[in-house]
Amino acid sequence: MPPTSQALKRRALRIEQVPELTLYLFTLKAHEILQIADISRVSRDEAGKLIGYQRPEVRSHVNEIVDYLNGPNALFPNPIILALSSAARFTSSRGPNTTDGLARGGDIEIPLPTGDRPKPAWIVDGQQRALALTQATNKGFPVPITAFIADSVSLQRDQFFRINNTKPLPRGLVTELLPEVDTRLPPRLSIKKLPSELCNLLNQNKESPFHGLIRRASSGSKASRSAVVTDTSIIKMLEESLSTGCLFVYRNLTSGEIDSDGLWTALIVYWSAVRDTFPDAWSKPPAKSRLMHGAGIQAMGRLMDRILTTIDPTAADAPAAVRTELARVAPYCHWTSGVWPELGMKWNDIQNLSRHTQQLSSFLIRTYAQSRTPRP
Known part of the structure; x- marks a missing residue:
């Protein structure tokens, strides 16, 4: 996919842990997260089938994070984890120093949503943080992102479940x-x-x-x-x-x-x-x-x-x-x-x-x- 004004491009690292799931590490500005990513709320369709996987937002938790981000010397080391659609593209950089055997450097390009094109990403972990970042004063605050390609909701749900297994999710x-x-x-x-x-x-x-x-x-x-x-x-x-x-x-x-x-x-x-x-x-x-x-x-x-x-x-x-x-x-x-x-x-x-x-x-x-x- 050639670079266009309708795509967001960032320097990224590509890590292959298993052939089926490749990880991408890059950075987004605070205001860009919800620009490209949706929160998949857990609910059921008319046929009773479960859709989504995220619990409702906790307003008090979001407000606490906003207060912290607006304070002095805010440090935000925990990444937001995204599932990207297959429309995202990674292009490896050329040259002998683009890989160390563990990660490969390059550029990741994520198409921006338009009138007929939905958001290309879903938040798997960090929805409260993402909501807080959009409300923080510093809209350009750099946020670490870990992402993987997953068009399937079942794969997104599986990763969400494993990531949150050690956290106090509502039973x-x-x-x-x-x-x-x-x-x-x-x-x-x-x-x-x-x-x-x-x-x-x-x-x-x-x-x-x-x-x-x-x-x-x-x-x-x-x-x-x-x-x-x-x-x-x-x-x-x-x-x-x-x-x-x-x-x-x-x-x-x-x-x-x-x-x-x-x-x-x-x-x-x-x-x-x-x-x-x-x-x-x-x-x-x-x-x-x-x-x-x-x-x-x-x-x-x-x-x-x-x-x-x-x-x-x-x-x-x-x-x-x-x-x-x-x-x-x-x-x-x-x-x-x-x-x-x-x-x-x-x-x-x-x-x-x-x-x-x-x-x-x-x-x-x-x-x-x-x-x-x-x-x-």
Whole structure:
């Protein structure tokens, strides 16, 4: 691509770590970053497919960076990481001193956006810093940039996820992005991929009693009003059951295969029965129903582990059988009003604390077990 007035040209270093991904190191002025780069906000399209990967901006964090940049002797060593479109071009410099065996010098040329041409870059890491730089007084402040070529959103998302893996990303954003990462993940994250996928299905599938009720990082303001259960509550319940509960039997640890049909059927049968058993407490915000609260979801998940050990979810009478079992504890539940006398707490005193969750779980399981014990 020949140099034009519609392209931004900078001196750059090219580093080949792997043949598939070449890194480019160069500098941009503060005001140029958002001139060429977009922030890919995490959201979902009309079909429910996840798009983007960036969390919303944190205004207080941005303001703190702006204050620092406007102060004396501001040092900005951390690079902004960009994914460049394949329209960007690197031209090596000629001569014997343009490479040291590790990096090659040259020029990188990035086409500027026009009316019919979108921005050629996306911010993978450093969106808060980039926003702050555009608001800083010194618009010409030199900013280090690390970039790689990636037209694919999946590759951009994969790099974003790995870069931020050691940083405190919101857990909801992590769990939502996990199913979309199709490259090999670190073991700690791979274990969490199945619960994340199940959480997506429970929220998106119309057959699910949780359809549209799970609040995710990509939920818009309209969806957030109807989504009353946090995805972290669902993920935690699924992780525990898949590790030590009734859902464990659907995993083949040797082959790594999952009985997805059986797993899905078990979840739909049980949680549909929960919805039908407690209709007045279902789909309400946690402030009005502790059934939709983190403690309630996890406690009912532990009760699921007990009930489904005696019922085959694939049996024709399974839905009715689960409702019969839940009816054993229903009279003792106070999700929306009253007092849990055995716990010594009002219904809304239950908080998302491990000791409250444990107390509630123990009570439900103990009550259920006693109801099944034949009286002398």
